[in-house]
Amino acid sequence: MAEKAPMHVRRAFLQQVAPRYQQAFASQKCTILDGFVCTTGYARKYARWLLNHAEEVLQTTAASRHRYGPEVHQALVLAWKTLNQICTKRLIPFLPSIIESLEQYGHVQLSEEHRHQLLSISAATADRILGAYRQSRPRGVSTTQSGPLLKQQIPIRTFAQWDETLPGFLEADLVAHCGGVCREGACIR
Structure with missing residues (x-):
């Protein structure tokens, strides 16, 4: 082809x-x-x-084809960043109140036409507009490595009591929330 x-x-x-x-x-x-x-x-x-x-x-x-101008784009990005870059499906319901607050404090000034366009924008369109402003970050940064023990050998407590007096086993998953790149347990910024 x-x-x-x-x-x-x-x-x-x-x-x-x-x-x-x-x-x-x-x-x-x-x-x-x-x-x-x-x-x-x-x-x-x-x-x-x-x-x-x-x-x-x-x-x-x-x-x-390009229905929304740069004023609408800038206002949408400002509202999105103000709300800590939430997903657009959650952003759209809050747009009227956040735009009102941003206008009240002088951070944004929209004409009536641009305000109507911004408040009638769909989540999919907002996603396409905000796609250029999203930073690509690696997902699932974790410092956990798989344990050497087999899961079948770990006693699991059910609704019945254990008959053994040996202490149980605990395995925890640790996730790095530092925002940096984690290598060998140390976070690098």
């Missing part, structure tokens, strides 16, 4: 090829379609649909 060209190149190529494809005879359409598929990397059926519906596809502009 051919590697896809960048979107702006594919759109420009579609704009050039679509009128020729729509005016061509059936025998010529096959050749034009082959070249279009080879150049763009699209599946044949989707490429044929695109060439037949090029006017509809090309009418959508970048301005109509």
Whole structure:
């Protein structure tokens, strides 16, 4: 399968090829379609649909796809950082109150239109916007190593009492919450 060209190149190529494809005879359409598929990397059926519906596809502009401006982005990021970078599904319900507080103390100033856009944003869209501001951190940093004992040899107390007088065994899992990189039990910042 051919590697896809960048979107702006594919759109420009579609704009050039679509009128020729729509005016061509059936025998010529096959050749034009082959070249279009080879150049763009699209599946044949989707490429044929695109060439037949090029006017509809090309009418959508970048301005109509990007609904939220930089003011909304900045206000969303500020609210997200104020609430300690919580997930967007929990952020969205608190947006009205946090935006009101941020405006009250002069940290953000939004027009009525931008305020309406911010308060009507979905969690998925907020996730896409905040994706650029998230720091990638390794997950599951732990200083624990697996124990040498077999779990079958460890006595486990059930609802009945033990008959043995030997002390039990305790194995604990320790997790480093220091925020640094942990190597050999020592956290490095």
